[in-house]
Amino acid sequence: MNDDLELADLLGEAPPRGPDPGFRFDVLARVAERNRRRSMAARALRQVAVFFAIGLVFPVVQAAGLDWSSAQPVLIVAGALTAAAATALLTIGGPGLVVSRSRALLRAPLLRV
Amino acid sequence: MDAGEEARLIGLARNGDMRAFGHLVDAHQPAVRAFLRRLVGNYADADDLAQDAFARTWEVLERYDGSSSLRTFICGVAFQYWRRARRSQSRRQAREDAYAELADTESEPPARAAARLALRKAMDDLPGDQRAALALCLGQDFTHAEAAEVLKLPLGTVKSHVTRGRARLQAALGVTEKAS
Numbered sequence: 001m002n003d004d005l006e007l008a009d010l011l012g013e014a015p016p017r018g019p020d021p022g023f024r025f026d027v028l029a030r031v032a033e034r035n036r037r038r039s040m041a042a043r044a045l046r047q048v049a050v051f052f053a054i055g056l057v058f059p060v061v062q063a064a065g066l067d068w069s070s071a072q073p074v075l076i077v078a079g080a081l082t083a084a085a086a087t088a089l090l091t092i093g094g095p096g097l098v099v100s101r102s103r104a105l106l107r108a109p110l111l112r113v
Numbered sequence: 114m115d116a117g118e119e120a121r122l123i124g125l126a127r128n129g130d131m132r133a134f135g136h137l138v139d140a141h142q143p144a145v146r147a148f149l150r151r152l153v154g155n156y157a158d159a160d161d162l163a164q165d166a167f168a169r170t171w172e173v174l175e176r177y178d179g180s181s182s183l184r185t186f187i188c189g190v191a192f193q194y195w196r197r198a199r200r201s202q203s204r205r206q207a208r209e210d211a212y213a214e215l216a217d218t219e220s221e222p223p224a225r226a227a228a229r230l231a232l233r234k235a236m237d238d239l240p241g242d243q244r245a246a247l248a249l250c251l252g253q254d255f256t257h258a259e260a261a262e263v264l265k266l267p268l269g270t271v272k273s274h275v276t277r278g279r280a281r282l283q284a285a286l287g288v289t290e291k292a293s
Contacts, residue, residue: 007282008252010225010232012150012159019139023146023160027138028131030168 054082114140119183127174134174138167141184144254145191151248152195154233162198166191181262188255188263192245199241228286235285239278242266246274247282 057078061071114122119140125133145166149159170187177186236244242264249260250271261271 004251004279007232007279008147008151010229011236011248011251012147012152012154012156017143020142023142023164024135024138027142027164027167028135030164031131031134031171034168034172 050082050086120179123174123177123183126171134171137183141187142167144184145187147252147254148188148248149191149195151236151251152245154236158198162191162194166194169194182259185255185259185262188249189265192263195245196241231285232282235282239281242270243274243278246271247278250275251279 057075061075066074114136119137122133122137126137142163146160146163149163149166150156153159153162166187169190173190177183236247239247245264246260246266249255249263250257255263257271257275258268260266260275261268264271266274
């Protein structure tokens with residue numbers, strides 16, 4: 001029982017020496033899942049940052065000494081620009097699921113022909 | 114897999130080629146899984162950790178500088194995962210898993226099953242670094258120098274861990290150092 005290999009064998013049977021496709025599949029599935037989670041977290045962070053910035057406009061304007069009536073045109077323009085930017089972002093790089101679903105809907109009738 | 118082919122696959126994987134990374138997983142999974150199986154004792158948990166380690170390797174492949182082998186790099190990641198998992202899991206639970214696993218191996222001769230149980234218990238009682246050094250070096254998958262790189266320990270410390278750990282495992286099996 002003094003052989004190192006026998007000790008190793010008793011501690012845990014070694015996996016097959018050849019490639020194990022099941023193991024590889026599980027690893028790649030985990031990689032994909034982690035990538036998905038990372039991109040979701042990044043997107044959530046972006047959204048929080050955008051809303052934070054929008055919320056910050058009001059106290060900044062107030063701190064600058066502008067009252068509501070004088071700041072109103074600036075705020076309206078800022079709001080319109082923000083809404084336009086958000087819409088553009090959502091349209092171009094936005095929710096992948098929505099975009100891919102729309103594309104799938106568009107493609108489906110073509111495939112049936 | 115030769116070094117040139119491995120370097121080519123690493124380059125492709127760094128650029129997001131999942132197929133190339135799959136080949137690297139195929140090449141290194143036996144060593145990483147064997148190391149974790151010896152370390153953890155529970156095959157399912159060991160493979161779970163191994164998969165996490167490979168998935169993490171994909172994320173940090175940029176940090177691999179080629180100064181050591183990729184196998185050593187992945188085992189280093191796996192070791193960190195094991196240390197983290199160990200902190201969050203009580204020793205009692207680990208031992209229960211080992212018992213449950215032994216209960217599953219009914220086809221095994223009783224003497225061998227008892228030896229495995231005694232060995233597992235002795236292994237669980239070893240300090241973490243000593244345990245990992247043994248798990249790497251006992252199966253002769255890794256040299257002492259490679260184990261030192263994986264564990265980020267001096268070479269002399271690893272050699273000492275292996276010698277002392279082996280003696281404790283042999284003692285658990287009733288084998289004296291003189292007899293070995």
